[in-house]
Amino acid sequence: MLPLQLPVTIMAQDMKTREEMQLRLSELQPIDGVAAIRASDATTPRKIEEPVLPDEVSDVFGAAGWQFIKAGSEPEGQRAVYRDADGQVKIDGGALNVRLQPDVERAEIDGLLDRHGLVVRRELGFAPNLFLVSSAGASMDSVSLAQVLTSESVVLYAEPVLIEKIGTP
C-alpha cells in the first residue's frame, strides 16, 4: 500500500521496477584489467600497457585528477571501472544511493545496512528514505552490493554512485 505522503507521480513516472533496476545494474560491465586511482594516491604512476581506453577518456578523467592503471598494480585506493549501457566510462564512487519503502523506520534501515557492512553517510531529503551510504570498513564492490540490496523487499532501489563525465559537451 502506498503511503499517503508519497507523491504518486514520482512512483508512476520515475520509479523503475525492481527488474528494471537489476537490468540496469547488470549493464554496468567491468572493464577487465583496468582500475582507476587518484593520481595523487598512485605510488608508481603508469598507464596500462595496452590502451583500452581512448585518449579522450583518459584525458578527461586525467584533467580531473584520475588515472587509469593496470588492475591490481597499486596496493590501495584503486577503484573498479565500468562501461555503462550509454557507452560512457564510469568509475566506482565507493558509495551507494539507497531508497527504501517510505514506511520503514530508521532503526530497521540502520539494521539492514549494518548487515551489509554499510552506514548512512547522508540523508537525501528530496525523497522519503533516500540515503547515500558507504562501507563501514573495507572497500566494497558497489555494483554487486547494489544488486544484493535491490533484492531486499524493503528496498525500492540501490544503485552505485558512479564518477562520470558531466561537463560542458
Added chain:
Amino acid sequence: MDKKTRAMMSLQAMGPLEGVLPTGAAPLGPGARAEWSGIGDEIARADIAQARDHSRSALRSALPHGAFEDSAVEMLSGSDQLRQQLAGFAGAGIGLFHASRDYLRMSLDQRATGGGSEAVTRVMIDGTRILLEPRRIVVQIDPLLDRGGLAEILDRYGLFDLGGAGMPPGLTRLACPDHLATEAALALMAEDAVTFAEPDFIEHIGARHIPGDPDYARQWHHARIGAEAAWDITTGEGVHVAVIDNGFDTAHQDLNLGPLSGWFRPTADYADTDFVPGTDGMPDRDHGTACAGMIAARQGNCFGGCGVAYGSDLSALACIADQVGTQSTLARAVAYAVRPSLEGAAGHGADIVCCSLGPNGAVWRIRQVLADALGFAATQGRDGRGTAVFWASTNGNYPISADEVCSHADVIAVGRSTMEDLDDSSGFGTELEFLVPGVSVWLPTGRNGHASISGTSFAAPAAAAVGALALSCNPDLSATALRETLRESCEKIGPLPYSQGRNPRYGHGRLNALNAVQGARAAFAIAGNDHGAGHENA
C-alpha cells in the same frame, strides 16, 4: 493558438481604470499647450509632485467645476513605462483625471462640451500599457462573407461599417455607438466569420526602451525572440532562476549572483560532496558564466549587453568543477535549488532551474537518484506548483531520446536556432521542446570578458529566462502550465511542416518571449485575478 483566441485572451487580460477619463483632444490654445507640455516634461523626469500640482491647475481650466476629483498623475507614475505614456499624452494635450460621479453620469457628448473627450469611453490598462478606449472597433472578417452576411452581423450587434480606408488589407473599422468597444469586440468574436476584433485603442507609442548597454547591438537574439517587446511588460522581476554549471566568474561585472548561490566541493574520497554556501572559493568557469549571463546579465551598467530576463534574481550553483563527478551531486544541486533547507540553508527555492551539463556524446543513462530529484522539483517545487527545469539538449544531430536526462518527463529539452531562424542540427525528436537562439550569441565569459559563443548550452538558459518573464506576469502558473504557455508562444519557423503543432527538428518552433508573456497574462486574467494595473516594473 490562433489569432482569434489570442485576441480574446488579450482583451480579457485588460481592464478599465474605474473612474479615470481623459480630457478632450480638441486643439488647445498656445497657453494650454505649453502648460500640458510642461506637465509632460515634469512627468518624464519623475517630478511627480510638481506634475500633479500643475495638472490639477490645468484640469481646473479645462473642465467644468466639479468634474474631477483629482489628477491621475500620481496613480499612474509607478514605473518608467507608465510615466513615459503619461508624459506622451500630456505632450499631446491630454490629461488623465479621476472623474466625479456627476461627470461619469454624463453622456460623451455632454462631456465633450465641457472639455472632456467625446471619443473615449474609458481608460483601459493592459499590464503597463495605458489604452484609451474609443467607440470604434477594428475587425478582420472572413473575405468569403458576402455583403448581406456582413450587414446581418453588424445589425445584430448594433455596429456600423466605417470602411477600411488607411487600414492594412482585410481590416475595417466599425463604429459602436451604443456599446463599450472592448465588450463589443469580444461579443463579435463569437461569430465564425470574424477572424478577430479589437477596439481601435488610442495609445502613446513612444520609443521602445532599448537597453543602452554598449554591447547590446551584438545581442541579436533579443530581437529575434521578441524580448524587447516583452520588456515593455516585464523584465522578470520577482522571479528567481537557479543555474547549475561547473563554475562561474563570480566577480564578473555583468553578473549579480543571489543569496542561494553556492557550490558542491568533493569530499576527500570523492564519494560525496559538501555544500558550501556563498561564492567564496566557487570554481571559475567560462561556460557557467555565459549561461548565467544569458539569463540575467545586468542591464544599464554600461558594460557588455544584458540578459533576456535582466530583472530576475539569479543564483549560481556550481558543481562538478572538473567536469567529472556524480549524478548524485547533480541531483542534490537540483533539489537544493528547489528547497535550500535540504542543504541547511535558509530562504525560498528558485522558481526555475536551468542546467546545460552532460556527457560527451548524445547517449546518457540517468541514475534513479537524479530522476528522484527531477520528480521532486516537478511535484514539490514552489509549494506544489512545480519548479520548471530547463536542460540543454545534445549539440549533435542525435535523437534526444538517447539522453535519459534531457528526455525525462519533467525536463524541458531545448535546442538551438540560428540568426536566420533556422535549426542548427542539435538534438531532435519528440522530446525536443523548442528552439531558442544559441549560435554566435554574445555573452559574458570568464575573466570579466564577453565573447560570441555557440551551443545548446546557451539556448537552454535563454529559454529559462523567457520562462522567468512569463512567470513574472503570472506567478501562480504551475510548471506544467508554464511549459504549455511556452509551447504555445512558439513561432513555427523552418521549411518543414508541423504536425499537431510539432516538428521533430524544431519541437514546437522557436520560442517567442512576447507571446509567452502575453499568454501568461491572459491565463492570469482567465483565472479570475484582478485586472488592476497589472505588474508594474520599478
